Amino acid sequence: xxxxxxxxxxxxxxxxxxxxxxxxxxxxxxxxxxxxxxxxxxxxxxxxxxxxxxxxxxxxxxxxxxxxxxxxxxxxxxxxxxxxxxxxxxxxxxxxxxxxxxxxxxxxxxxxxxxxxxxxxxxxxxxxxxxxxxxxxxxxxxxxxxxxxxxxxxxxxxxxxxxxxxxxxxxxxxxxxxxxxxxxxxxxxxxxxxxxxxxxxxxxxxxxxxxxxxxxxxxxxxxxxxxxxxxxxxxxxxxxxxxxxxxxxxxxxxxxxxxxxxxxxxxxxxxxxxxxxxxxxxxxxxxxxxxxxxxxxxxxxxxxxxxxxxxxxxxxxx
Amino acid sequence: xxxxxxxxxxxxxxxxxxxxxxxxxxxxxxxxxxxxxxxxxxxxxxxxxxxxxxxxxxxxxxxxxxxxxxxxxxxxxxxxxxxxxxxxxxxxxxxxxxxxxxxxxxxxxxxxxxxxxxxxxxxxxxxxxxxxxxxxxxxxxxxxxxxxxxxxxxxxxxxxxxxxxxxxxxxxxxxxxxxxxxxxxxxxxxxxxxxxxxxxxxxxxxxxxxxxxxxxxxxxxxxxxxxxxxxxxxxxxxxxxxxxxxxxxxxxxxxxxxxxxxxxxxxxxxxxxxxxxxxxxxxxxxxxxxxxxxxxxxxxxxxxxxxxxxxxxxxxxx
DNA sequence: GTAAGCGTTGTTAACGTTAACGTCCGCTGC
DNA sequence: GCAGCGGACGTTAACGTTAACAACGCTTAC
Numbered sequence: 147x148x149x150x151x152x153x154x155x156x157x158x159x160x161x162x163x164x165x166x167x168x169x170x171x172x173x174x175x176x177x178x179x180x181x182x183x184x185x186x187x188x189x190x191x192x193x194x195x196x197x198x199x200x201x202x203x204x205x206x207x208x209x210x211x212x213x214x215x216x217x218x219x220x221x222x223x224x225x226x227x228x229x230x231x232x233x234x235x236x237x238x239x240x241x242x243x244x245x246x247x248x249x250x251x252x253x254x255x256x257x258x259x260x261x262x263x264x265x266x267x268x269x270x271x272x273x274x275x276x277x278x279x280x281x282x283x284x285x286x287x288x289x290x291x292x293x294x295x296x297x298x299x300x301x302x303x304x305x306x307x308x309x310x311x312x313x314x315x316x317x318x319x320x321x322x323x324x325x326x327x328x329x330x331x332x333x334x335x336x337x338x339x340x341x342x343x344x345x346x347x348x349x350x351x352x353x354x355x356x357x358x359x360x361x362x363x364x365x366x367x368x369x370x371x372x373x374x375x376x377x378x379x380x381x382x383x384x385x386x387x388x389x390x391x392x393x394x395x396x397x398x399x400x401x402x403x404x405x406x407x408x409x410x411x412x413x414x415x416x417x418x419x420x421x422x423x424x425x426x427x428x429x430x431x432x433x434x435x436x437x438x439x440x441x442x443x444x445x446x447x448x449x450x451x452x453x454x455x456x457x458x459x460x461x462x463x464x
Numbered sequence: 465x466x467x468x469x470x471x472x473x474x475x476x477x478x479x480x481x482x483x484x485x486x487x488x489x490x491x492x493x494x495x496x497x498x499x500x501x502x503x504x505x506x507x508x509x510x511x512x513x514x515x516x517x518x519x520x521x522x523x524x525x526x527x528x529x530x531x532x533x534x535x536x537x538x539x540x541x542x543x544x545x546x547x548x549x550x551x552x553x554x555x556x557x558x559x560x561x562x563x564x565x566x567x568x569x570x571x572x573x574x575x576x577x578x579x580x581x582x583x584x585x586x587x588x589x590x591x592x593x594x595x596x597x598x599x600x601x602x603x604x605x606x607x608x609x610x611x612x613x614x615x616x617x618x619x620x621x622x623x624x625x626x627x628x629x630x631x632x633x634x635x636x637x638x639x640x641x642x643x644x645x646x647x648x649x650x651x652x653x654x655x656x657x658x659x660x661x662x663x664x665x666x667x668x669x670x671x672x673x674x675x676x677x678x679x680x681x682x683x684x685x686x687x688x689x690x691x692x693x694x695x696x697x698x699x700x701x702x703x704x705x706x707x708x709x710x711x712x713x714x715x716x717x718x719x720x721x722x723x724x725x726x727x728x729x730x731x732x733x734x735x736x737x738x739x740x741x742x743x744x745x746x747x748x749x750x751x752x753x754x755x756x757x758x759x760x761x762x763x764x765x766x767x768x769x770x771x772x773x774x775x776x777x778x779x780x781x782x
Numbered sequence: 783g784t785a786a787g788c789g790t791t792g793t794t795a796a797c798g799t800t801a802a803c804g805t806c807c808g809c810t811g812c
Numbered sequence: 813g814c815a816g817c818g819g820a821c822g823t824t825a826a827c828g829t830t831a832a833c834a835a836c837g838c839t840t841a842c
Binding site for chain 2: 379
């Protein structure tokens, strides 16, 4: 019992006793058994992180941010990724999470799936959701102001004199893709411009390339906003293969600011999202709930920021 | 007890009893408590994965492969990333791993740090190491044939008529960077060519760009082998800014085959590594140890493969 | 001088599961 | 008819920790 008090830094242990305990711990190489601790306290120092596809830059970086912050708070992280096929139901994953006495859960799956999965989670498990559309009161949310970012991108292109802006969007099942598309659309409409039909991609450079080939067949395209940098890269290649110059003939904006974007040719104008920060913020919100530091905010928003580089320029006089 | 037998699929339970138990489990929403199970059996169904920086494409993809395979085997995954600063000692991380009754550990940190950390791990914890140089008998290893890949890249350039090949290498603390550099060097030497001094990068496009600028100052560079695709991208930008054509003036080969590489301009010739597969293989080797399926191989090697695209071409006649 | 109080340490029981052993019942064989 | 056996299910104890309470010695107050 005294050992337990020493290791948990409970008060009421004489300094000399504490020293003797610590000496014995060091000598014997004693390590407390976390399973026993979890069993008796009913709570572990493990956080569940549910992600969608951690191979993608955004999710991977958010995960990294969460993990680093968790380790600083002396928690460990248990990751579950969801098959890209979406075969495994949210209910199943959530149920398996709940038999493990997790201290909390971070749902970092910016996908419609996540909103559904949230419903299967016990009401009293602390949870934070990253970048997912959920009802305002179902869980604290770390949002990324997709709207603001997409608006900046679109307005930037309009301010350069382009009559309208084409959009290569992300998959409809991703709320962030829908948000970017919606913001692009309203920005154009508010400026009194005609919004051309969006071209649907799937986040990959390949889909950007294919939609880019469709874009070059039209003669009137001078500005394109791609919903992420990878698709922008694909568009870039398609434009180049068609003999078009960027930004001379066509201006292009991406989204995310992946580390490579600054080294595209030309360096890509894009909207920076701080995924790392989003992960850390999610952990903060979760800690507020777990350690009862007082649930401060229920909604925290990360502001994306337009980064102007070489892929955008004034509209050609035609 | 009978419930325990049913849920663990132990023999000696009448079919009718089993059905009644399952019905009650479903009705009550009963979930076994994994902490109690871990406590009594002394082993959990949790695997520890130690990675270095999961924001990088390779590590992230390997982690994804491990996680997917682990879920199929009904295990969960607990991730620890190491600060890029390398501040936290391997000993500390390993010790914290060991108080959690983990079923096994996968060391997926292709960094010198990993070899040192391995020594702090208890001898009887099942462990597998991915792409790290360790003594042959200290742990089963999933290797990636870096040597073969780098040799293919270098030979490809030589076969196109280039007199020699310059190398932008990765950080020396990464065994895979050293292996690629060594293979590049021996391939040149064996072919009777002079190996120019390698240019040291740090995996980032930025470092590739900077070394690329140093390369263009020399007039005699016609072929470059970059140790990964991001650095190749940086080199590409530096070459282009200097007015050099790829592959007309300079041929360029990368390494990894990140999904974007095929959409660079020009599409990048590179060496594909199957990181996903490496993760799955690591899990297989670990399962062999844990479930005693008979420790088959102690060394499994993933073969990388040269993918020729548009960034390499015949040497200019000069 | 004694009761009350406090600071420190020890004791007991409980968390939920499983290994090991025990019990009960029905069947078989002589 | 009864010993012996095996299948099905139950009971006991243990895993290592912590919450709650008990005990002990020392100081303080009257």
